[in-house]
Amino acid sequence: MAExxxxxxxxxxxxxxxxxxxxxxxxxxxGEELLLPEQEDAEGPGGAVERPLSLNARACSRVRVxxxxxLRRCGDRLLxxxxxxxxxxxPGSGSGGGVYWVDxxxxxxxxxxxxxxxxxxxxxxxxxxxxxVGGSEPASLSYLSFEGATKRNRPNVGDLIYGQxxxxxxxxxxxxxxxxxxxxxxxxxxxxQDGLLFKVTLGLIRKLLAPDCEIIQEVGKLYPLEIVFGMxxxxxxxxxxxxxxxxxxxxxxxxxxxxxxxxxxxxxxLAES
Amino acid sequence: xxxxxxxxxxxxxxxxxxxxxxxxxxTKKQLEEEEKKIISEEHWYLDLPELKEKExxxxxxxxxxxxxxxxxxxxxxxxxxxxxxxxxxxxxxMLQMNAKHKAEEVEDETVELDVSxxxxxxRYETLVGTIGKKFARKRDHANYEEDENGDITxxxxxxxxxxxxx
Numbered sequence: 001m002a003e004x005x006x007x008x009x010x011x012x013x014x015x016x017x018x019x020x021x022x023x024x025x026x027x028x029x030x031g032e033e034l035l036l037p038e039q040e041d042a043e044g045p046g047g048a049v050e051r052p053l054s055l056n057a058r059a060c061s062r063v064r065v066x067x068x069x070x071l072r073r074c075g076d077r078l079l080x081x082x083x084x085x086x087x088x089x090x091p092g093s094g095s096g097g098g099v100y101w102v103d104x105x106x107x108x109x110x111x112x113x114x115x116x117x118x119x120x121x122x123x124x125x126x127x128x129x130x131x132x133v134g135g136s137e138p139a140s141l142s143y144l145s146f147e148g149a150t151k152r153n154r155p156n157v158g159d160l161i162y163g164q165x166x167x168x169x170x171x172x173x174x175x176x177x178x179x180x181x182x183x184x185x186x187x188x189x190x191x192x193q194d195g196l197l198f199k200v201t202l203g204l205i206r207k208l209l210a211p212d213c214e215i216i217q218e219v220g221k222l223y224p225l226e227i228v229f230g231m232x233x234x235x236x237x238x239x240x241x242x243x244x245x246x247x248x249x250x251x252x253x254x255x256x257x258x259x260x261x262x263x264x265x266x267x268x269x270l271a272e273s
Numbered sequence: 274x275x276x277x278x279x280x281x282x283x284x285x286x287x288x289x290x291x292x293x294x295x296x297x298x299x300t301k302k303q304l305e306e307e308e309k310k311i312i313s314e315e316h317w318y319l320d321l322p323e324l325k326e327k328e329x330x331x332x333x334x335x336x337x338x339x340x341x342x343x344x345x346x347x348x349x350x351x352x353x354x355x356x357x358x359x360x361x362x363x364x365x366x367m368l369q370m371n372a373k374h375k376a377e378e379v380e381d382e383t384v385e386l387d388v389s390x391x392x393x394x395x396r397y398e399t400l401v402g403t404i405g406k407k408f409a410r411k412r413d414h415a416n417y418e419e420d421e422n423g424d425i426t427x428x429x430x431x432x433x434x435x436x437x438x439x
Contacts, residue, residue: 036331066332068340073331089340101340112336116346162347187347187360209343220350226357229346231337238353 017077020086020100028086028102034078036065070102082106105203109134109232111168116188118197118230119161119176131161134199134232137173139165145177147185160191160236162228191228195238196245202233204256215255218267219248 017033028034067073070082080086084104091098109117111133119131122138130138141163143154155161167175178188208215209229219225225239225248235252239245247270255263286292288308293301337343345364349357 064330064332066334066339068334069337071333073329073333076331078331087340099334099340101337110335114336114338187345187357192354206337206341206343209346211342211344213344216344216348220348224351224353226349226354228348231346240353 020078020088023086024088025085027083028080029083030081032080033074034071034080034086034100036076036078066099068099068101070104071100103203105201107199107201107233109202111135111139111165111174112231113165113168115168115231116162116164116229117176117232118191118228118234118236119163119232120197121155121157121159121161124157129155129157129161131163131176133174133176133230134234135174139174139176141176141178145179146189147179147183155190160197162188162191162230164188191236192238195226195236196249197234197236198249198253199233200235200253201256202231204252205229205231205233205235207256208252214260215252215263218263219251222248222267222270 017035019037020034021037023034067078070080070084072079072081078100080102082102082104084102087101087103089099111117117133119133119139119141121129121141122132123130127143129141129143131141133139141161143149145163146153146155161176161178163176163178164180165174165176167173178185178190180186180188207213216227219227223239223244225237225244227238227248228236230236235249237245237248237252239248251266251270258266282292288304293304296304345361347357348361349355352358
């Protein structure tokens with residue numbers, strides 16, 4: 001009971017850092033260190049002692065690697081901070097190295113710069129609105145950061161807003177805007193009347209917004225509808241009748257835990273009715 | 274007695290602006306260098322060896338946008354919200370154009386943004402006429418006749434004797 005646990009802990013602590021390439025797609029736990037491909041050659045197969053990596057002439061040939069969510073930089077290695085599957089994306093063009101990240105699941109959203117989120121206006125204070133985005137503190141949204149902002153053309157308290165973050169770090173209050181850098185709305189702004197707002201996990205949002213997601217395509221064939229996805233785990237749906245809206249909300253919430261066969265069954269049943 | 278001894282001005286006084294206007298550029302440079310030397314001696318500095326910052330080649334990003342190509346979060350299907358659909362289609366077209374013709378797209382964009390030279394020339398042609406008409410006196414108004422298109426093209430006044438038709 002106590003012995004195997006301690007043995008396991010020792011083995012984990014004493015094990016060498018694994019190469020990131022070999023762990024792709026597998027589950028990683030926080031605290032693990034991962035070696036990048038260039039560093040694997042330095043560690044020989046028999047070397048049990050981790051000798052410090054020195055910058056040698058090969059350093060200039062190293063490419064820039066981006067460590068994404070769930071990973072942190074630890075010297076020359078990557079340190080895992082969330083449990084999940086390790087993913088890698090090859091660089092498309094230009095700068096090399098690619099991106100490593102951990103595909104984890106969570107419900108609590110942490111504001112990140114550049115994310116498009118759905119917020120609820122909770123208060124007006126001075127020149128800004130306070131918008132609840134599901135983070136640790138409400139984000140601020142200026143009156144003027146809408147396309148065609150005028151005195152009369154303003155959201156009210158209780159409206160839904162689709163915007164993106166311009167400032168989002170752990171030291172400052174997050175700020176969001178509803179226009180892009182050119183001043184155009186780009187689909188952002190106040191979301192219309194009616195509809196239903198519900199909350200899902202962050203992983204589901206990313207799964208639904210993946211380029212090759214079948215769920216969205218199948219859902220779009222059912223009946224006319226409008227969906228807005230916020231990266232903070234909120235989805236807003238609207239259809240012509242309340243029943244259709246509720247069906248849609250239930251499907252989206254349930255499709256996280258369904259296999260593709262079950263999903264197809266449900267869609268075919270809906271298509272018939 | 275006073276003429277024998279030359280009054281010497283202090284260095285600070287010589288460094289003032291109104292004293293330097295008459296100086297050459299060379300003397301000015303010398304004065305500046307001397308000033309810099311004085312400053313560097315008075316300033317404090319740490320007597321440590323130079324620490325070379327290790328060049329880190331790992332960049333930390335907390336955003337998922339870099340990792341996965343996610344679609345835009347606002348969608349409308351089967352004509353429910355025409356504005357969003359128009360915008361979606363426009364975005365998809367732009368993405369397709371970007372993907373296929375990256376190099377060409379850049380050239381096209383620059384041409385679209387700027388007005389082409391021909392258009393500029395045409396505009397200026399008519400513009401000269403309209404502005405000129407504003408300052409022309411009554412007698413010169415005859416020079417500015419309107420074309421079939423309505424463009425005002427200035428006609429050069431011919432200084433010739435016109436035989437009266439009689």
